Amino acid sequence: MSDNSDIASRLAGLSDAELAGVLLVATAGRPGFAAVHAALVGLLESGDVVPQGDVTPATAFEAAAPPVQAPEVSGQVEDISAVPVPPSGIFTPAAGGGYSDSGVPTFESVRDRVEQRFGTAQGMSELDRQTPAGRRADEQWEAREKAARERLDRIRKSLHGNDIDPDQS
The missing domain is CATH 1.20.5 (Single alpha-helices involved in coiled-coils or other helix-helix interfaces)
Structure with a gap:
């Protein structure tokens, strides 16, 4: 294989149509470049670039890339697609946590938050007074x-x- 700068300079010297043809041939049949290949086909179909006839592919052109198969599961892991449901008797955030079953904050949770914010503000003002400024x-x-x-x-x-x-x- 030749130097990358040599290849880049040769590609830069091509016209748009020639470059599209080279890239179309280079991406044909490569699953990793299926999106690039599809974009080039769309570009050619739109008529913005006319392919040159003198570019011949080194490999046979396939209309569609072969489907990518998912790796097989060993069977050691169970199906985890379902959301786990906590057993009964365990405290859940919907039943507590300061909210009612319909999602409305309880009076106690609102009071606690207000008291916490008030305490934080009071503490900050006391700390501010301790600084030289x-x-x-x-x-x-x-x-x-x-x-x-x-x-x-x-x-x-x-x-x-x-x-x-x-x-x-």
Whole structure:
């Protein structure tokens, strides 16, 4: 057999029709290339590519690829095509697992999921406060709260200073 690059360069030099003819002959009778062969036949039937007459197959052309036979089973393995059914008395997800027989979630399962999500969210916020960035955010929040309280106190004092009744003096 010759070098792959030599073959590739020769195939690249062929016209579309010549290449289709070569591939059609090369894939004939090969079960692994049955899909490629069928695609080439479809291409030729559509009339997009006209095969060249000078390409002759090295092997006899078969109209259809031989059927691929399934490997024989040794008989040691039983038929496993049926879905196994659990014996009675065993807990199944349909009967429990937080769902009713009709597939509706039970109140208990919904409550458990809500409590789990709430606990996760609360835990995450506590963990966030333990980080340096979380502590800085808490400190900034407290500083703003303190500044807001001081400002509100000053506003109240200034309003009370203007509330002096002129008749009382």
